[in-house]
């Protein structure tokens with residue numbers, strides 16, 4: 038996934054070589070370290086058990102933590118007690134190394150953690166209004182949901198985020214890579230280029246008049262933004278779940294490839310557009326409601342745990358259905374209580390006049406129920422009446 042021939046990243050590599058003392062942030066260092074952990078590093082995992090776990094595609098302590106004891110027992114054939122012990126050993130291992138938060142912490146330490154690891158690693162939405170709604174942009178280690186009717190701007194928000202995440206910190210990004218799980222075949226590389234060019238993120242040819250088209254000096258510079266997005270096309274719900282698990286391997290491979298060079302690009306954002314499409318189609322009908330909710334629950338929680346371990350932000354979109362209750366909001370998001378509880382921040386989108394869109398913080402452990410207005414334009418999701 039890391040493109041060795043990507044001039045952007047090789048420039049960076051040279052920079053690091055020139056400056057061996059280049060400091061990385063703690064988080065980047067921890068992520069790089071985490072990728073090097075092997076399942077054999079865990080106490081009680083010898084060659085035989087390692088092979089048994091590898092056969093079930095469990096290769097590092099993070100895999101054990103994300104899957105949890107019930108599933109580990111099921112897929113490895115270990116008895117439940119042994120699986121529980123093993124998962125707990127993995128969790129303790131990750132906590133000791135600072136990859137996971139300690140179980141008991143003071144409120145003050147929690148605040149320090151949020152300021153240093155969360156707030157410093159937010160990604161701008163590309164639009165001041167939405168940044169304000171989210172308290173400064175997409176939060177790592179959290180899941181942000183956008184739901185709304187067709188054309189309400191969900192996919193445009195995702196495209197914009199996929200560009201913004203790649204920008205340097207001073208421009209609100211994390212100089213990172215993006216993974217996009219595409220279940221509706223709506224990822225459009227052309228939109229990425231549009232957003233990059235419209236926002237003038239690459240040098241443009243002179244365009245003295247406002248009506249002059251914006252044309253990059255070197256179109257390859259715009260294409261580099263595409264190089265740093267990995268699109269995974271999911272063809273059905275179980276494929277989508279498989280991809281979500283594969284992502285962890287990609288993160289490991291990715292970090293391994295950089296060989297302890299923590300300032301090299303890393304994945305900072307996972308997008309799922311949309312999370313629920315395949316589940317709605319495949320688990321149609323009342324009789325399948327229970328298995329559908331169970332499958333969605335597992336899927337979303339695994340994504341959340343992956344986000345927590347690798348300090349990644351997750352955005353997903355969700356469709357809506359008519360609210361049969363007949364009062365309050367006429368539409369409601371798909372996925373019932375499962376998704377309502379699992380998403381950290383839940384944002385409702387609705388259409389306004391023309392390109393105007395309204396976003397409302399529907400559910401959040403820390404934000405008021407603000408409503409803001411943004412627009413869907415060539416530059417992605419943008420603030421009304423102004424430059425993106």
Ligand SMILES: Nc1ncnc2c1ncn2[C@@H]1O[C@H](COP(=O)(O)OP(=O)(O)OP(=O)(O)O)[C@@H](O)[C@H]1O
Pocket residue numbers: 185186187188189190191192193194223231413414415416
């Ligand atoms: N190149 C563009 N320039 C300006 N506006 C655009 C461009 N591409 C798409 N849009 C606008 O974005 C809106 C579509 O938004 P989006 O694709 O995000 O909808 P959505 O919420 O994902 O809908 P769905 O539920 O169908 O997936 C449309 O109003 C469309 O006109």
Ligand SMILES: [Mg+2]
Pocket residue numbers: 191192193221223310
């Ligand atoms: Mg869409």
